[in-house]
Amino acid sequence: MATAPPPASRRTAPGPKGGLLWGNLHAFQADATGFLMETASRYGDISRMRFGPFRAYLLNSPEYIHHVLAKNASNYDKKTRSVAQIKETCGDSLLSANKPAWQRQRRLIQPVFQPKYLETILPAIDVELDLMLDRWRQCEREGRPVNIVAEMLHLMIRAAAKMLFSSSVDARRIEDALAIILDDTWRRLQAPVDPSFISPHFHRRSFKRAKAEIDSVILAILRERRDSGGNQDDLLARLLTAHEAEGDMRLSDAELRDAAVTLLLAGHETTANALSWAFYLIARSAPGIAAPYSPAQIFAETLRLYPSIWIMERRAVGPDHIGGYHIERGSMMLMSPYVLHRHPHLWDRPDEFDPGRFHDDGSDKGAKGRYIPFGIGKHKCVGLHMANMVAHRVIQSVTQLFQLKLCDGQTITAEPGITLQHKHPLLVTLTAH
Template identity: 55%
Template structure:
């Protein structure tokens, strides 16, 4: 048996304290010290961090049938989104995917400019008289509104959703890091703030559903498809809980990751010393932003049976960790990997194609990637057509929680052209 190398950590908790205090720092140092397959111990949990495109392909694509989502992280997420695309395995996942996939084809997002422009108008008007703006909060509000219009053909209270989501993300990450938590015994022991936030998101969804059911000529959008499945017969039917879980997942997942990436994109452009970088292709700006700041910065799978990766044994039941944040900065695959350079996405290279996985890989690749790219390209184009954004104040650190958020406001100064 060939055991992978890794940091020793403390006697009882291994590297848990280091992960809790600086997750990215721990993982980065671990790969520098021990290579592309690293054994980590978090208390009773054994995990293997794999950081080579071939290893990532092995887990997420070529031999994906050897791994599942019955992991600690997915269990924590399930408290919010139930058994949905983010958390379901096997047949349940496939059923949700078949239902939702048609709505997320590229052709569905070729004509969203009017929606984006309509939602951006009031925001850009405010920017004209603002000394500075928190681009992270601005993007969160904006993308919530745009996503609701695209997916549900309705408006939502963006501030209400954002506030609830912040509580959910913080509490979910807290529970993921904690070796023990009362909510592991029963959902009744979740913190009151978390339960209230989940209830708020559920209320938003059921308000959208109630409004739709009163409509006579409903649009062919995601909500209509979910409701049709809810009213279907047989195996295709979604029960009440599945309907709620699917809608919640797509509302939250449809905006959180895109909003974060957009905020980091505007921040990175403002910080860039290259004059005129904002004139580059918006798609390339976004692609580079999600390279350096992938919202889903870590992915976990569980080995269903014993396996071997890179010559090292992966025990049955252990976790495998994949970090897009790390692989996107791997010096063997990226030149000057820490530099923000949208131009690198404008040319073909012989780089391993799975050294870039901001939307995942294999059958579980993010269903909303085309929507995210379409929204982001439109938003970036609209902003830079009217403004230049300049840095102001101290840049907050990167906060690796459930998603890769800034630790505080991302202040930028908007200057109208």
């Protein structure tokens, strides 16, 4: 006689077994996006896995992701290994804070990113963009290729500094420090054991030096601004005067530092990566691919295929049930825009570059919740308007002036880390229109 199935709320989700000691950790380390794509394909929209002592669930359904990030968000927090490691660089910022610290920072910082205000800082972006385009014209005349990855990083660091601080910075200092910080943070996240988990004193010297370099840039600008009492109308000025109606909730110096570091690093890094992928997709396509579409459509489709924030993590504060399966207290919930955006039941020809999937303004033509490059719910990225505004400006300016073509003999590989990066340089040749 057949045994009755267990109650729906106690059923265990299926998933890959993995090794006895570290579970699925080695498969994830070897090819993170490939492992998650295969897991979702084989086991469905909710799958159970293990990374050493940590139990995790991969959610690949708009309904399930909305449940964790919005509908039942009170049962899920950011006390995860990934956030703990990001906090080492960005402090108690919007990326890492839980309630009530997150709510306080969101209330103070969100007004800084209103679209109407952001339009006033476009001239600062145009200055840096024009300098880049002048270099590209020279490269085109001389027949020299340009490295899109390096160019986008350099452009976005300098543009971010202008938008945030109304000043220039040594872009190379920040680029070099940022590369070390991001690489080391991702290394620690994949390591089952690392001395820095015990104490920050055990961080590698290279990470400590890179963090100190970033801090020296930010803190020097903060000191100069406070001492000068200038009247600049940039993002820093608005952060310095951010307060609630009562006026008693001003950001402390530590909070200002954390906010500035987060906006400089997270804002410029994610947008630079996305722009690099956009120009890769344009350059590998047939000539004139960009002509029928708006920059918004091109950027939206780029973020579908190569979302900079390719994975998100939350911790289950208490038990729950999702899709008829039991979720244990303390479980880690993984949600990957990279995997969701390639779901064959949600997207037609999911691996193809087709900007026509989106409306002229970049909005999704399909079902709500299947497209989440900036997250969803209350934690939706506060900088999404700025990222879109900057990206549209850059894509439009470049495609109006040049036709891009990939140089031969390159290996183009997406490298998942803290963000979805290019593993190698991206060289393109330019032809003036």
